[in-house]
Amino acid sequence: MTTTNTDRANRTIPLSRRSVLRTTGAAGALAVAGAGLPFFTRVAAADEQLIETCGGDVDVVVALDYSGSIRSAGTWGDIQSGVDSFLAVVPEDVQLGLVTFGDAPSAFEYGPGNLLDFATASNVSAIRAGIPASVPQQENATHMPGALDFSNAILEQEGRGGTEIIILITDGGPNYESGVVGDGAAPPDDDTTFPYGTFAYTGGSTGSENGTAGEQGEIDETTSIATAIKDAGRRVIAVGIGENVAGFDDYLRDEIASSADDFVSVQDASNLGSELDAVISEVCEECVDCSAAGQLAKYEFACVETDPDTGECLAYDFVPEGAAADTVAYTPGSFVSKPGEPFEPMAASFDTAYCDLYALVKSGRELEVQSFEGIDGSLTVETANDEKFAISFVAFYCTEDAAIEALARFPSRGSRSSPRGNRSPPRGRR
Incomplete structure (x- = not known):
């Protein structure tokens, strides 16, 4: 997720990248192991979209710097x-x-003992009101370690034990006065009470905030706190604002963020919104690697409703072969049919948490392996013959080798009957 951009106003969220390995029959499909098989690559992009759900238990604390700089x-x-x-x-x-955080950290409370809550409209409105309209004149320091400790304590006490993330937004490095935070007493200045304990710091200046960021004691103490948070299994995303983040870009990337990919450099503060939008998109659409051997799931286009009197099929849809698979799920009725023909599927969408998948698609007598990379939660398979014939089945695999092996085992074209038998389905658009 490492980015250094000055203008992303027209950001789009990428869909899966799809590649196709196509053959008109299984006979000879693997005899060439790819030679003689046309290879196609298609890339699609969607308009920017609002993410309605994140999936799983995701808890986020934003640590926002409002220091004098x-x-x-x-x-x-x-x-x-x-x-x-x-x-x-x-x-x-x-x-x-x-x-x-400035001279000291301060935690927003929805109510007594409630520092972490769902992002409903009313809660978002409340948290917006908790962000100062302007930077207070007296805030001159950058108490980064206190902000990290407060954020971590909130997740520890109120988090759900799923994906727990601190998004640290700052324009520089740590710069603070030594002392205890969370007890509401100086030092440091402007300290507030905190319901989940107090935290003592010795790496900063003594007597007052000295205005010099990144002294060795501050660097070491802040690094130690960030490391402990990451070692506890929480993720730290560091967002640095300004050219080289006042010289602290390497420090934020290498010592504070969970990985180099979890550092976001925003040279122009006006682009912060698009960068943060990308952060939540990446968090909510995080995928998992697929390592299962063999076939994951298979869906056939079959009759799902018959006339009780005549036995005639009234509706078709994709149905799982065997038990329904939760690893690759299909929403009934979500296929796209040929114009004017209701049960001739030209494309079908499936939901999955996997990053990469391979689909063996049969349309008419043609088969092809379709490859999906960087899946964003859903993928769409298309016909194996440029919309000449409808899709009759889709089978999913974790690896390309497994999908190609399945294609090679398939009977040669003309030797397999349609999964719908000899009955011609009604025609029209679904």
Whole structure:
């Protein structure tokens, strides 16, 4: 997810990349092991879309820097707007928390003892109100370790034990006064009470905030805290604002973020919204690797409704062969048919959590292996013959080798009857 972009206003969310290995019959399909088989690559993109659900238990705490350097740079308006844009697209099944930090961290509370809650419209409105309209004049430090500790404690106490993420948004490195945070007493200045404990720091300056960011004690102490959070299984995404993040881009990427891919560089603060939108898209559409051997699932286009008097088939749809598979799921009625012909499927969509899959598709007497990479939660198979004939079945595999092996075992063309038998289905558009 590592990005360094200055303009992503026209971002689109990519769909799966689909490649096709096609043959007009199984005979000779593997005799050439790909030689003589036309290879096609198709790439599709969707318009930017709102993610309605995240799936699984995802809890996110945003740690938002509002230090004096942001006030001096005049970027707070853009940052506030970017966070507002992000809040608008967080799915309602995600739990959301907020920590702001300058001289000391401060945690937003929906109510007493409630610092993490679902991103419903009313809760999002409340959390927006918790973001200062302007950077307070007295906030000069950047208490990054306190913000990380507060965020981590919120997830530890109120998180659901699923995917737990801290999104740290800052324009520089740690810069703070030593002391205890969470007890509401100085030092440091502007400390607030925190329901989940107090945290002591010794790596900062003594007596007052000295205005110099990234001194070795601050670097080491903040790194240690970030490392402990990551070791506990939580993910830290660091979002750095400004050119080279005031010289702390490498530090945020290498020491604070969970990985290099979890560092996002936003050189122009006005682009923060699109970058944060991309972050939640990536989090909610995270896929898993497929490692199962053999066939995962197979769906045949078959009769699903008959006339009780005549026995005539009234409706067709894709149905699983054997027990329904939850690894590759089909929503009944979601196929796209040939115009004017209701039961001639030219395409069908399936939901899956896998990153990559291979589909063996039969249309008429033709078969092909369709490859899907970087799946975003769903994939769409198409006919194996450029819409000459309807899809009769789709079988899914984790590996290309398994799919090609299945294709090779299939009877040569003309030797297999239609899965619908000899009855011609009604025609029209589904």
